[in-house]
Amino acid sequence: MLFVFALGASTVLTGFLANDYIHDRSVEKLRDDERRIGVLIRSAPQTINSDQFETMLGPPLGTMGLDADDHILFAIGTSAGREYELARLAKNADPGEIMETGDDVVAVLITTPGMRITYSDRDTDDVARMILVNDPNVDRNTVVGFIGSMATIALVSVIVLMALGLVVLHIGLRPLTEMAQAADAIAEGSRDERLPVSNRGTETDILAAATNRAFDAQARAEDRARTFAADASHELRTPLATVSGWLELYRQGGLGDDDVEQVFVRIEDEVGRIRLLVEELGLLARLDTGRPLDSHPLDLAALAESVVEDARVIYSSLDITLDTPPDGLPVLGDEARLQQVLRNLVGNAVQHNSPGTQVGLTLYHRGDEACVDVVDNGSGIPAADIPRLFDRFWRAEASRSRAYGGSGLGLAIVQAIVRAHGGRVTVNSEVGRGTTVTLYLPTARLDDVVAGGLTNSRPSR
Structure with missing residues (x-):
């Protein structure tokens, strides 16, 4: 629409400019003719044959002669038909x-x-004054016709271009229409619907592919959320059913006095499982929201010594070793959460392997990272199970059985805490040869250590 308006305005402006140009050129032509005739008259008296003069003149030129009394003698060319108006104008003109x-x-x-x-049919006349005429309408009509033709061509071109534009837009916007329809289907609950993507590699294809990836990520997140809710419900249902069963049995009088104390111990154990599960779920929820953890300079080697010492007391029959740098391993972090990470890894290595498994912790520097290897020579983990080790509530059939009493959140918590510290966790395992879990944490800068001082530089006990 703006283009059509601009084209129309340009045509009108061109018409005005062309009209002014033609008028100015007509005036200049008159001035040139006036000078030439003036030179001719001043050179000597002139006699003109009317027939020859009329033959010489034609549109847009014209000449009209007046005698000494302003009577019209002749009117040739474009002056013919305007002689009376020209004679009237000449009376008041210089x-x-x-x-x-x-x-x-x-x-x-x-x-x-x-x-x-001189005339062929009458006497000779003396011409006292002459009026030179130039009709710009002849050129103007030509220009107007040209401008009209150009405007017609332009209008037809605009119509054709608009028609082509509509066709191109219809074809070009068709993928967007299909994308909108697919998006509506997804919004209505069709979770398997995706935006169409062609092989042309256009911008709409790039947009559709990116949107599909977002839909896939959302679908995976929803699946994880549903699985997480179902698993959490299942994990809570089991101890709650146990507690409810014992209380119902007690209410019906099915327990003797000697059984009550033992029943309450069982109930207390199940409540403890519920409390632990709720605490772990709350911790994961806080870490998922990105809430910052405490960050203080601490010695990861001293923290590992404390964890290993506790594990040796709990699992006195196992060989649990520790290898730390002589100058310690300074990091910035939350002491309680990092201790929880080490406890979970050591506990997993002990609980999910057969008796007699050897477990070792090795701490070392690697560039700007503090590393901890938790190694066992147990049964190992199948390669297909390793990518799912950090999934919440996931357990492998062989090594993650509920018989070990875990909630299935230990490694998920480990990964969440380590990531909250700006680190990462890797797992390398081979069936029949054992498993190595490695933590990578940023080391503390020297100025942080000096300013804050290392905490837990020695085991507290």
């Missing part, structure tokens, strides 16, 4: 003055002393 008729014909009055005009 020689050399530009006159203009009602139909935009321009004229100039010049004096012609000594000029005579």
